[in-house]
Amino acid sequence: MDPLFPALDAARGEALRFGDRSLTYPELASTARSLALRLRDAGRVAVWATPSLETAVGVVAALLAGVPAVPLNPKSGDSELTHILRDSAPSLVLAEPGAQLPPALAALDRHDVDVDVRQDGGDHPVGPPGEPGPESPALIVYTSGTTGPPKGAVLPRRAIAATLDALEDAWQWSGDDVLVHGLPLFHVHGLILGTLGPLRRGGSVRHLGRFGTEGVTRELGSGATMLFGVPTMYHRIAEALPDDPELAKALAGARLLVSGSAALPVHDHERIAAATGRRVIERYGMTETLMNTSVRADGEPRAGAVGVPLPGVELRLVDEAGEEVAADDPEAVGEIQVRGPNLFTEYLNRPDATAGAFAPGGWFRTGDMALRDPDGYVRIVGRKATDLIKSGGFKIGAGEIENALLEHEGVREAAVTGEPDPDLGERIVAWVVPADADVPPSAAELADHVAARLAPHKRPRVVRYLASLPRNDMGKIMKRSLAGS
Template sequence: MDPLFPALDTARGEALRFGDRSLTYPELAAFAAPLAVRLRDTGRVAVWATPSLETAVGVVAALLAGVPAVPLNPKSGDSELTHIVRDSAPTLVLAEPGTELPPALASLDRHDIDVQIDVQDDGAPRPAPALPEPPPESPALIVYTSGTTGPPKGAVLPRRAIAATLDALEDAWQWTGDDVLVHGLPLFHVHGLILGTLGPLRRGGSVRHLGRFGTEGVTRELGSGATMLFGVPTMYHRIAEALPDDPELAKALAGARLLVSGSAALPVHDHERIAAATGRRVIERYGMTETLMNTSVRADGEPRAGAVGVPLPGVELRLVDEAGEEVAADDPEAVGEIQVRGPNLFTEYLNRPDATAAAFAPGGWFRTGDMAVRDPDGYVRIVGRKATDLIKSGGYKIGAGEIENALLAHEGVREAAVTGEPDPDLGERIVAWVVPARADAPPSLTDLADHVASALAPHKRPRVVRYLESLPRNDMGKIMKRSLTQQ
């Protein structure tokens, strides 16, 4: 197998920038290689994944060493961290110097990631021995899921999956070593770590991490040579809100080669506002921890609001009904669960053979739990999660996502989420959770129901509206619907 980071030996430009600190490719190699040598026989290592140069160096070193890395969310609570440490059993934790670690990690040996070049007596950098490339199926990362239905599960991602996803995105996004990527995503998850950090490093390009996301940072970086922006819908919503009063932000976005949104559906209303102000369309992609990336709108394809594009090279995708039968590809109204297979898939849930077996259908198809429809030309449109977003009302199967987009197009709605709840007549009734644009004048149920009925269909109108000051979201900006329904 080719090395994950061939550019470490060839590229000379800037590899990483976090705030005012940066590393060139030779510097990254000089820091990561000696640490990799120390890690070779340590077993699994945890990485305290702060948004820092040190985190990036630590993960690259672990990958060079062929040691599985377990990124840890610094915002996780003590009980969750305790579970992850017990489950993954790392031998040590890599951390940024000076960072205080919580009690849950007290049992682990600590190794501070020292971003200093190892030099010989004559002051020259000490050459690091070449390390053999591990086998493609060997574990590279163990990334823990969000744990919405129980304790978080550790998805074991092999080197093969990381290489396959990043190379498929190279094709879909025409991604090259000349690209400079901007993002402010956390480094403990697939989007910010694998796509946003390892992706540029595999290409020989550069990543500029904002530390904390802000429109000022986006303007600064895209206005000074960056070509791509990765974000989640919450970030793009903030961009859409700021654009009317920020011509410099509009100019910076207009000059970007690619604006990519992921981790959740980007509301159509925000798509349209950004396009109107900048002339640029945000493209969406679809993936998850267990599968990395499955689909994307291509850089040379048609950006289509509400769609996550077509399957990536090497990825097979099908929609199946409740009986497990494949949904006809030529029926754009047929809702089915997305199942995928390909080289992008994880190997297993760590220590959970039962959960691993249940996640796969016969033939090696992974059950994503996401519901979608498919346009005649193959574009996939996700309508929600099978467990929380598929509403069976009055004999219809209704996806929450399209109703949410319709609600967000109403001038009186700032944020919206849709769930179902039991109804003795309909089976389930549609419930809209709304953050009004004006708290003192929220839109009425009748107004919202008529708006949705005219935009979509009468059977898709909400029967109940509940008003909130804000919607509960996780670190990636996803709405936590289980928190809503538990209210």
């Protein structure tokens, strides 16, 4: 297959910037190839994925060497890290100099990544002759482990190239783009899309280190063209916009604002659009599938929708019997199943889990429930396990109720789950963070609000008030924690 980074030797400008530290393309090529020489026979390598130049260089070097990289979340506890290390069996760990590694990593050889190696003009023959094959493992990324120990999704080089090239088409992504993000680098959003994506195009990455609206204003106001974020980041942006005209100006000048990893509430969509004249577009993907759908840069941004299938991706909705839902029924909720070159190869050491993840015909069962508009736009309403509520004979997606609740001026955050009910089967439960904790909206008021916007059978029967919603590192609400509280 073609190289993952065809621009590595052709581009001359800035490739990576983390804070005040940066590498040009010639410097990245020299630095990464120097490290790749040391990794050629390493088997698998773990990467202590701090938001740093060293993490980006380490992953690029592993890919140049044809060695699978295992990104590690620096916030993981010892038990989770121990499981991942036993499962993936890396031979060494790459880290930035000075990083303090936990005891779980003590048995691994440590290689500090030196980003001070500069272009020396020499040739660096790296790894196996030629580019590794398209099915060669590139990354092993561990899932969140919400239903058991984390599983290692083996992502081949083919999947990375297919997703990034499909997004090039959908987003009109080019080497002229400068991307800003503050996402973690142990996840496919921040690492593959946010770091490897620009490098495949020959563009530039400016990582904020730690997300803040000041950094967004600074970078978008000084030449950056794209912003990647998760809903919690865009929520903070929406909250800050009324008092920050410079932020509004910077966002208005961006070519593309992209949100992913969870649904962006419609209320935040509308607030950002009203203040900046720009609409955030959403895309939909998973660790196992990389990217499946997106609103196109030349398409219609539609709040609450994740766009249409990307080039090369087949997508269908199926009912509980596994039968395909009619494409012309916009009210029919079904599970999303996908197939295409963007899919993972397997769960490492888990043949049973791998087999169970696929339906006949090679369709991957995402577990996400969705509606589909007549023009093909997909609207995700929640997870099959936690967000599909069967109440009074109706199948109800939690996501649309959450969006309706967030339109109420007295609601700051909201999540919706179901719980057993002897009459309805399941009753709808709203978990609400009030805008004013001293004067929260009443349960009856919220029920009437939802019923007026959606339908009476979709109103919450129970409202529980919280100071905050439990979220993971990517900003996703941890609904299993709510259901157990």
